[in-house]
Amino acid sequence: MTRALVRGLAWDVGAPLATYYVLHLAGATDWVALLAATGAAGCRLLWTAFKRHSLNPFAMLMVIVFGLGLGLSFLTGDPRFLLLKDSAITGGMGISFLVFAALGHPLTLDAAKTWRPERARELDRDFHSNPAAHRWHLKVSAVWGAGLIAEASTRAVLVYLLPIDVMVGVSAALAVIVFAALIAWTVWDRKRRQASSSS
Incomplete structure (x- = not known):
């Protein structure tokens, strides 16, 4: 299950983010990078819809978040605003993690479930019938939400403390470090939970 969760998060969150930041660092305009990221999220949404014959709420959220970022890119040419828009994207994702967990x-x-569609019903059943699995998913979602909001807040502060050319690289590095740390923590916590339940 841990692999399925990490791979699902890597595809749903990582693919659009990686697309955006790779193009951004390669010199593409913000509009082009956001358009490509929105397209990557859209492809993920279509792929999971084809495999599961239903819409993936997480992939749909990524389309909405990057689509909003694309719309915001037209509002102003201020480079600091464009960097703050990155915070709006990850911050919006973090808030969504917390809101959906609260619901x-x-x-x-x-x-x-998107990475292991053949086990979707089993995962659903385990979540609703196993209190430990229920609590674990809620905890992991809360940690991801808090981590992404912290990343967004840190970027928002640094945007006004660092030169723009430095901040572009810092922004990309921050996203990669936080995302990698959240994945590593998820894997570690899952293994810890499995070890404690088997002992």
Whole structure:
């Protein structure tokens, strides 16, 4: 299940983010990078819809978040605003993690189900019938939400403390470090939970 969750999150979150930042660092305009990221999220949404014959709420969220970022890119040419828009994207993702968890439908469950569609019903059943699995998904979703909001807040502060040319690289590095740290923590916590339950 851990692999399914991590792979699902990597595809749903990582693919659009990687597309955006790779193009951004390669010199593409913000509009082109956001358009490509929105397209990557859209392709993920279509692929999971084709495999599961239903819409993936998580992939749909990524389309909306990057689509909004694309719309915001037309509002102003201020480079600091464009960097703050990155915070709006990750911050919006973080808030979504927390809101969906509060509603009892953690996005981590959707991420796991999209990578293992053949086990979707089993994962659903385990989440609703196993209190430990239920609590774990809610905890992981809360940690991802808090981590992404912290990343967004840190970037928003640094945007006004660092020169723009430095901040572009820092912004990309920040996203990669936080995303990698959240994945590593998720894998570690899952293994810790499995070890404690088997002992």
